[in-house]
Amino acid sequence: MADMGEEGRSTGRTVADRLWTSRWLLAAGIITIVAVYVFADVSAYVLLPALAMLFGAAMLPSGIRRQSAARAAAIEASGLQRLSGEYLAAAVADPLIIFDRTATIVHANAAAFAAFGGIAPGLSLSLKFRAPEMQALLDSILSGTVASDAVDYTEKLPVERAYRVSASSVGHGTDLYVLVFKDQSEARRIDRMRADFIANASHELRTPLASIAGFIETLRGPARNDPAAREQFLQIMQNQTGRMARLIDDLLSLSRLEMKPYLKPGTEVDLRQTIESVIDSLGPMARDNGVAIEREFAEGPINVPGDRDELFQVFENLLENACKYGQSGGRVVVSMARGGDRSEPGIDVTIRDFGPGIPEEHIPRITERFYRADVETSRTQKGTGLGLSIVKHILTRHNARLTIKSEVGKGAAFSVHLPAR
Structure with missing residues (x-):
């Protein structure tokens, strides 16, 4: 009711603003026509139709706008009446589950059936998802502590999948709630690959760098005046720098390939x-x-x-x-x-x-x-x-x-x- 009152007040303010603007336009037009009548000696028979046309023109946009707004509202209402929660859930690509205050499944879309299997209306969510984070999410939503919440959840079988699960209430006073599972598995895999890649690249570069640093220290110390040792160590250092150069070239080549789009046939x-x-x-x-x-x-x-x-x-x-x-x-x-x-x-x-x-x-x-x-x-x-x-x-x-x-x-x-x- 509070929302309806606020909407009514907003509509009233909009109408009042439009009327106020129309009054100013009408007053300006009347002043202009009267001035022409006084100073140009125009007949009253011309003055009266002009005032009538001005008044109609001032009121016409407001009327058209009101009709357009009413027509848009009618189209929106008729369109929404044809929708249902089942159709909306089916249109969502991510797994989606609707449940009630007892954590009982009311509806699940096709993506949820494909991801988790064995889901049917009447099944308890608490029994289907036993992980502590999922239990805590359901408790916080059903208790009314928060209106919406999200947790990270990992499904172990049949293959391991990582999800970001969002829960929220549906509408006002419906006693229905929704869970949406956003698959994060590919993003997590890429993050792990990136971390492994950085660790491996650092290790591969650190080994020749440590070798070169050790030989430089030896050449500046005990082997300072040993020509044979100096030649041997310099050869090893050259081999290690060549190894680092090859590694950097391959890293750059791999990076360029990953940034390129798929090849388009033609050549x-x-x-x-x-x-x-x-x-x-x-x-x-x-x-x-x-x-x-x-x-x-x-x-x-x-x-x-x-x-x-x-x-x-x-x-x-x-x-x-x-x-x-x-x-x-x-x-x-x-x-x-x-x-x-x-x-x-x-x-x-x-x-x-x-x-x-x-x-x-x-x-x-x-x-x-x-x-x-x-x-x-x-x-x-x-x-x-x-x-x-x-x-x-x-x-x-x-x-x-x-x-x-x-x-x-x-x-x-x-x-x-x-x-x-």
């Missing part, structure tokens, strides 16, 4: 020529490692949509890894063939080595940043732990995928599946 790349260029550029390194690179290419032109520089980087990383970590096998086979079907034609490029292989438990995580199946071997081969992560990001931009197959003692095969369109 075609000659895949055969790109891979031939990669093999030629890595030929000296392969010979130094005692590895022979073999080709098994399909006949005819092989073109794919994409960015040549980025695809060059993909196959350079994969072939370099095969030559470094599979050098004990003595050879690396680079094969390229047409795959897929007529509806989704594609090109499959496989780089296979015959080295020690990768243990099966490492394969799901090998494309993560800084993850290494063998830390010592990776550092010996001057790896940064970011190469396969860069490969994964580039292939994602190209709507492509990477498949890894390996067997310990028999080598590993990295297959890139690129769409032909």
